[in-house]
Amino acid sequence: MPPKKRPLADSNPKNQKNTDSKKRKEGNEIIKIFSWNVAGLRACVKKNCAEVLRNSDADIIFLQETKCDEFPEEISAFPYPFKYLLPSKVKKGHAGVAMLARKEPLKISFGFGEEKFDEQGRWIHAEFDNYHIIGTYVPNSGDKLQNLPMRHEWEKNVLKKLKELDKKKPVIFSGDLNVAHEEIDLKNPESNRNKTPSFTDQERQDFTNLLNAGFIDVYRKRFPVEKDCYTYWSYAFQARPRNIGWRIDYFVVSERIFENVESVKRFPEIYGSDHCPIEMNIKI
Numbered sequence: 400m401p402p403k404k405r406p407l408a409d410s411n412p413k414n415q416k417n418t419d420s421k422k423r424k425e426g427n428e429i430i431k432i433f434s435w436n437v438a439g440l441r442a443c444v445k446k447n448c449a450e451v452l453r454n455s456d457a458d459i460i461f462l463q464e465t466k467c468d469e470f471p472e473e474i475s476a477f478p479y480p481f482k483y484l485l486p487s488k489v490k491k492g493h494a495g496v497a498m499l500a501r502k503e504p505l506k507i508s509f510g511f512g513e514e515k516f517d518e519q520g521r522w523i524h525a526e527f528d529n530y531h532i533i534g535t536y537v538p539n540s541g542d543k544l545q546n547l548p549m550r551h552e553w554e555k556n557v558l559k560k561l562k563e564l565d566k567k568k569p570v571i572f573s574g575d576l577n578v579a580h581e582e583i584d585l586k587n588p589e590s591n592r593n594k595t596p597s598f599t600d601q602e603r604q605d606f607t608n609l610l611n612a613g614f615i616d617v618y619r620k621r622f623p624v625e626k627d628c629y630t631y632w633s634y635a636f637q638a639r640p641r642n643i644g645w646r647i648d649y650f651v652v653s654e655r656i657f658e659n660v661e662s663v664k665r666f667p668e669i670y671g672s673d674h675c676p677i678e679m680n681i682k683i
Contacts, residue, residue: 427529429661429682433457434534436575436631436648436674440465440474440497446671449473455678458501461523461534463575465495474499485509487520495520496536496574502527511560516553524564530656530683531564535574540596547601554605562612569653571681572614575631575674576649578602580616583626584646597647615657617650617679618665630665631674639673650679659683 433455437443440462452460452474460479468486475482479499487494498507504525510517511524521536535557540547564570579598582588591598610616622628629644638644650663661680669675 427682429680430458431456432459432461432532432571432573432650432679432681433676434461434463434573434648434650434678435676436463436536436672438464438466438672438674440467440495441471443671444471444473447669448671449477451669451671451676452499453477455676457678459525459532460497460499461573462497462499463495463534463536465497466492467495470497483507483509483523485520485523488518490519493520494536496523496534498523498525498534500525511556513556516556526568530569530571531567532571533561533573535572535576537575537577539577540599540602542596544593544596544599547596547599551601551605554602554608558605558609558612561609561614565613565653569656569683570614570651571653571656571679571683572651573649573677573679575647576606576651577647578606579645579647580606580619583624584619584629586627586629586643586645597645609651613654614651615654617652617657617660617663618646618677620657621660621663628665629667630677634673639670642667648674648677650677652681656681656683 437448470482470484477499479501481500481503483498485496504527506526508524510522524531524533538546538550538553540550561570561572577597579585580603585591585598593599627642629646630648632639632644659682661682663679665675665677667675
């Protein structure tokens with residue numbers, strides 16, 4: 400195992416509270432959140448990633464599967480004063496998440512308190528005056544579903560954590576959740592059911608449990624019958640040009656703030672990764 404590294408941040412260290420909250424009172428402003436699994440930040444930057452992120456004009460950007468220990472220069476130069484990068488401690492060049500923010504969080508946390516998951520570089524949690532927001536990259540269950548028990552344990556821990564946070568402030572939960580919840584969320588449900596990661600009964604039930612606990616899948620709630628609205632396409636078999644895809648990237652919010660959502664979008668026309676970016680505007 401490589402030596403442990405601290406998450407990289409341009410501001411507060413792990414779990415440090417900032418008491419000067421008067422400078423960051425959001426009130427009920429509209430914030431734009433942009434999330435993208437970049438499938439390797441350095442590789443994506445060599446394509447169009449930096450331009451896409453710059454043009455997003457988001458207040459908060461979450462990135463998944465960053466696969467790097469430092470921000471590329473192009474990202475470091477962005478005019479976001481608060482940047483956080485959490486690499487994997489257990490496998491170099493694997494997983495990793497990042498957050499870029501215009502406003503300083505009251506508190507920033509890396510992981511949810513379970514070491515074997517936290518060291519994988521999959522969870523960034525920021526607390527603001529009116530809400531909690533999390534960017535995550537959920538573990539894949541494996542080509543032969545060999546990691547499904549571990550994945551189920553992850554989901555149980557996540558549900559417990561989100562319910563705890565939701566008791567204090569509403570929650571925005573975003574990122575690559577690695578599950579197609581309903582048949583409408585992938586092109587070929589029958590050939591993938593219980594054979595392919597992200598579409599097993601267990602993973603789908605775990606996501607149902609999350610929704611039953613008082614959370615809402617924003618995109619599906621807004622567009623309940625929309626088909627072919629995917630966010631991930633395999634590089635094989637010309638899947639993206641043929642739109643043979645999966646919707647596995649999400650914004651999930653506490654029920655009590657769903658009505659504050661102004662818009663939610665996906666950008667299938669944006670390449671650079673096998674995922675496309677997603678965006679949500681919410682008044683909070």
